[in-house]
Amino acid sequence: MEFLNRLTKCFIISVALTSVLKDTPTDASSYSIKVKKYVCIDTPYEETKLLSCKSIPRRNAPTMVLLTLYVPKLYDHILVKVMLFFKFSTYQPFLITISREACEVIRHPPQFGIERHVYDIIEETLPEIITPCPIGNRTFNVTWYLHDRHAPKNIPAGEFKLQFQALAQPNVTLFALDVYFVVRNGGIISFTKP
Helix, strand or coil: CHHHHHHHHHHHHHHHHHHHHCCCCCCCCCEEEEEEEEEECCCCCCCCEEEEEEEEEECCEEEEEEEEEEEEEEECCEEEEEEEEEECCCEEEEEEEEEEEHHHHHHCCCCCHHHHHHHHHHHHHCCCCCCCCCEEEEEEEEEECCCHHHCCCCCCCEEEEEEEEEEECCCEEEEEEEEEEEEEECCCCCCCCC
């Protein structure tokens, strides 16, 4: 009899949780990401001209970055570095470090892993950047923000810095950007609107 009572209670709890969660999308995460700011670093650049770099915080919307970068020369080889840092007492390297030749990646996109994830984000949100090499001799106007759907499925709570660098051979910075963001746990049940 005791077993039957426990089973009934468990069934009622599962029905209640199912009814609460039925309107929650299946890809909802149990955390929230908030970008604090975008900062262009290592300026001024030797071979490019950064015309504008503005981080725009928006109410009830993700923080946006507006960039205008003039690239006067053509480049056949550009090294792209993407690094993720976690803040302990200072920012320390954390899990993601990608260093690849951009023209090679555009010719032969990665097939799996975090490199494929990063490539897909850039391809979806900044398709004008993914052009065959040589690249340059133009002005890049970029309006961009980090979409929630582009975050990895699991990420620990805390403060992070995502650093992006585009380097010409040999180690001449064409462009560099730091993205500062915070990840907060939402608990078991998240009541955020989709």
